[in-house]
Amino acid sequence: MASLQIIMGYILDLIFGDPYEFPHPVRFIGKLIRFVEGKVRKCAKSKRALKVGGFILWLVTVGVTYLVAWSIVKVADIHPIVVFVVNAFLIYTTLATKCLKDEAVKIYKVLGTGDIEASRKQLSYIVGRDTSQLDEGEIVRATVETVAENTTDGIIAPLFYACIGGAPLAFAYKAINTLDSTVGYKNEKYGDIGFVSAKIDDVANYIPARLTAFLMMIASFILRYNARDCIKIAIRDRKNHKSPNCAYPEGAVAGALGIQLGGTNVYFGEVVYKPTIGDKKRETEREDIVRTNKFMYVTSIVALIIFIGIKIGLGML
Numbered sequence: 001m002a003s004l005q006i007i008m009g010y011i012l013d014l015i016f017g018d019p020y021e022f023p024h025p026v027r028f029i030g031k032l033i034r035f036v037e038g039k040v041r042k043c044a045k046s047k048r049a050l051k052v053g054g055f056i057l058w059l060v061t062v063g064v065t066y067l068v069a070w071s072i073v074k075v076a077d078i079h080p081i082v083v084f085v086v087n088a089f090l091i092y093t094t095l096a097t098k099c100l101k102d103e104a105v106k107i108y109k110v111l112g113t114g115d116i117e118a119s120r121k122q123l124s125y126i127v128g129r130d131t132s133q134l135d136e137g138e139i140v141r142a143t144v145e146t147v148a149e150n151t152t153d154g155i156i157a158p159l160f161y162a163c164i165g166g167a168p169l170a171f172a173y174k175a176i177n178t179l180d181s182t183v184g185y186k187n188e189k190y191g192d193i194g195f196v197s198a199k200i201d202d203v204a205n206y207i208p209a210r211l212t213a214f215l216m217m218i219a220s221f222i223l224r225y226n227a228r229d230c231i232k233i234a235i236r237d238r239k240n241h242k243s244p245n246c247a248y249p250e251g252a253v254a255g256a257l258g259i260q261l262g263g264t265n266v267y268f269g270e271v272v273y274k275p276t277i278g279d280k281k282r283e284t285e286r287e288d289i290v291r292t293n294k295f296m297y298v299t300s301i302v303a304l305i306i307f308i309g310i311k312i313g314l315g316m317l
Contacts, residue, residue: 003308005084006162009091010304017098025093025171029065029178036060037183040193050192058179058196065175070168090167094174096154097300100147101293107143108289111136128185129265129272140284145261147292148253149246153177155300156215157208163307176204186242202244209245212299213238215306216252219298225291229255233278240275247277253295254278257288 018024040053069090076086103126110119119139120131127142134142157177162170180201183194213234220230233255234248240262241247247262254261260280264273 001080001084002087002166003311005087005166006091006159007304007308008084008088009162010095010097010159010300012088012092013095013097015098016092017102018096026174026178029061029175030182032064033057033061033179033182037193044193047192051195054183054193055196057183057193058176058200061179062172062175066168066172069171073167087167091158091162091170094158094162094167094170096150097297100150100154100296104143104147104289104293107139108286111139111286111289136286137284140286140288141259141261141263142265143289144253144257144259144284144292145250147289147296148249148261151216151296151299152205152209152212152245152249155296156212156303157205159300159303159307160208160211163311173204176201205245209248211303213248213252215299215302216249216256216295218302219295220252220256222298222302223256223294225256225295226258227256229258229279231255237275237277240277242272242274250277253292256295257291258282259284259288 036057040050040057044050044053072090073083073087076083107119107122107126110122116136116139119136120134123134123139123142124131126146129142131139131142157173158170161173165172176197179197180194182197183190184198184201185191185194186198217227217231217234219225220227230252234252237251237254238247241250250261254277258279258281260276260278262274262277
C-alpha cells in the first residue's frame with residue numbers, strides 16, 4: 001500500500017501540478033515561517049541570539065509540519081481506502097514535477113515572442129536573482145539551472161523521504177527546504193537567523209542531490225543526450241558551487257546538453273560570484289529549456305522505478 005500511495009501521489013502531480021487556486025501546504029509553511037521569524041526578531045537583538053532564534057525557528061517549523069502531517073495520517077487511518085487516499089494526496093502536494101515544467105514552459109513561450117522584458121519578468125517569478133539586465137542566453141541559463149536544481153528539491157528528495165518515512169517525513173523535508181528558500185540566504189538580513197536552516201537543508205539534500213546526478217546519468221542514456229559528458233561534468237564540477245549539493249544536478253545537465261552553467265549573478269542587490277559548471281561547447285538556446293524539462297521527467301520516472309523497486313525488495317511495501 002505504501003508503494004502504491006507514492007506512485008499515486010506521483011501520478012497526481014503529473015496530472016494536476018500546483019493549481020494557483022489550490023491552498024498548497026507550502027503556503028501555510030511559509031506563513032508559519034514568517035510568523036515565527038517575526039517573533040524571533042522581536043526578541044533577538046544580537047548575532048548570537050539570532051542564530052539561537054534561527055534554531056528555534058527551524059525546530060518549530062519542521063516540528064509543527066511533521067506533527068500536522070502525522071496527525072492527519074493517523075486520523076485517516078479509519079479505513080484502508082481513506083488512509084490510502086490521504087497519504088497519496090499528501091505525497092502529491094510535496095512534489096513539483098508538473099509545476100517546474102509549466103513555469104519553465106511559460107518562459108520558453110515568452111522568449112519565443114521576442115519580448116525580452118516580459119521574459120525577464122516571467123523568470124523573476126521562479127528565481128531569486130536580479131533578472132532586469134539578463135539577455136536571452138542568460139535567461140535560458142537561469143531557467144535550466146532552476147529546473148536542474150529543483151529536480152532534487154522538488155522531486156527526487158520528496159520521493160526519497162516519502163519512501164523512507166511516508167507523507168510525514170516528506171512534509172518535514174518540504175519544511176526544511178522551504179525554510180532554506182525563505183531565510184537561508186547568506187546576506188546581512190538572513191545570514192544569522194537563517195544559518196541553521198541553510199546548514200540543515202544542505203544535510204537533508206546531501207544524499208538526494210547525489211542520487212539526482214546518478215539518476216540523470218541513467219536518463220541521459222535513455223534520452224540519447226551526451227551521457228559521457230553528463231557523467232564527466234557531474235563528477236568534475238561537483239564542487240563548483242557555494243552549495244555542497246547544487247552542482248551535482250547542474251553539472252549533470254550541463255554535461256548532457258553541452259552547455260555552461262553557473263557564473264556571476266546579482267541577488268538582492270549583491271553581486272554573487274560563482275564558478276562555472278560545464279564546458280561551453282555551444283551557446284545556450286531556447287530549446288535547452290525543453291530538453292531540460294524532458295531530462296527532469298525521465299529522471300523522475302527512473303527515480304520512482306528504482307526507489308519503489310528497492311522498497312519492494314526490502315519488504316517495505
